[in-house]
Amino acid sequence: MEDIKKGLESVIALETSISYIDGINGILEYRGYNINDLSEMPYDAVSYLLIHGELPDEDELEAFSGQLRAEREIDEDTIEFMRMCPYGVEAMDALRTAVSYLSHHDPDMSDCSLDANLRKGIRLIAKFPTIVAAYYRITNGQEPIAPHPSLPHGANFLYMLRGEEPSELEARLMELDFILSAEHELNASTFSVRVAVSTLSDIHSAVIAGLSTLKGPLHGGARLAVMRMLEEVGSPERAEEYVLSLIAEGQRVMGFGHRVYKTYDPRARIYKRLAREIADERGDTRWFRIAESIEEAVQRELVEKQGKPLCPNVDFYSAVVYKYLHIPPEFATSLFAIGRISGWVAHCIEQYADNRVIRPRAKYVGKHHPSR
Ligand SMILES: CC(C)(COP(=O)(O)OP(=O)(O)OC[C@H]1O[C@@H](n2cnc3c(N)ncnc32)[C@H](O)[C@@H]1OP(=O)(O)O)[C@@H](O)C(=O)NCCC(=O)NCCS
Secondary structure, three states: OOOOOHHHOOOOOOOOOOEEEEOOOOEEEEOOEEHHHHOOOOHHHHHHHHHHOOOOOHHHHHHHHHHHHHOOOOOHHHHHHHHOOOOOOOHHHHHHHHHHHHHHHOOOOOOOOHHHHHHHHHHHHHHHHHHHHHHHHHHOOOOOOOOOOOOOHHHHHHHHHHOOOOOHHHHHHHHHHHHHOOOOOOOHHHHHHHHHHHOOOOHHHHHHHHHHHHOOOOOOOHHHHHHHHHHHHOOHHHHHHHHHHHHHOOOOOOOEOOOOOOOOOHHHHHHHHHHHHHHHHHOOOHHHHHHHHHHHHHHHHHHHOOOOOOOEOHHHHHHHHHHHOOOOHHHHHHHHHHHHHHHHHHHHHHHHHOOOOOOOOOOOOOOOOOOO
């Protein structure tokens, strides 16, 4: 009872075969495959891998993609509910309520068998992009666009957002963004998901717990904060002054640091490459140069002068990619959720398969009043 690990740092809470992180050497694997090797695959294949444990063969992938595409649509009631959201409701909050709303219409809602969980998981993975894109258009005074029947996951999302098919590069970046966001061991939101499932609650409820946890600025919400920071900094020349002012105020530089990685986050490396690629293609390197200048200032001021092991994490250069894809900051975390839902579904299934309720202890430090 005495040995408290604040924030559960380094505590091994359970066994998993879904992903592996080596935080010292900066390695991330999904089901034993290095993230770099998965980055050329379709999101559907990675999603299948996470859920089923093996990469699909051609027939399996075709069948799985077919199931996902058949479940992309959301009904008019869900769209109507989004239209009724009060002005200013954030995308993550609308998504969370939409998942709750969808659960009332899911025929498998209270069935927690493996087959039902797979069906519900597929519906959630397929519908997340449609919900977020519909909400984006509604908040912009536009009509939602029905999903495309054949475009890949990432391209379909951008199509529903804009009403036109994206360029090849944009489609590839979106697909890869969803892959890189799909899974990351026992991060805070996945832990919430597993805690909910461990009580034998249902997948929709667990996913709502996950969304509620992902939203916070120390987790997925950091991506939104990084986008706002890039806008606030405005030019590469201002980066150093900005970082110094954050340090002077005792604030954190969003998009840096990680509980597990004490080196460069391998996903951040890939995002950095993609950010440079799209900046060059657009002939506008401003956002990329601002980010690089912030990274250099953090390296100088916090790593070299203060000895803190702070490198860019997944949220830093992904925010730069989103700037070039014209994603508004308020939608950044919901895009993270579109990717992460596959990992959450995989963790739900793994938890159900070998469940024990997750119930740690707390050390009581309050008063004891003598009994009367
Ligand atoms: C990710 C994060 C929550 C991990 O937190 P943690 O493992 O609990 O690390 P700690 O909060 O104990 O930080 C360790 C030290 O590094 C400093 N630090 C950590 N992240 C920092 C950041 N982004 N900027 C400045 N300093 C930071 C802390 O102030 C602390 O310094 P101290 O020892 O002098 O008090 C943390 O790094 C952070 O807040 N990052 C910014 C938010 C973010 O990008 N989140 C997305 C994560 S993928």
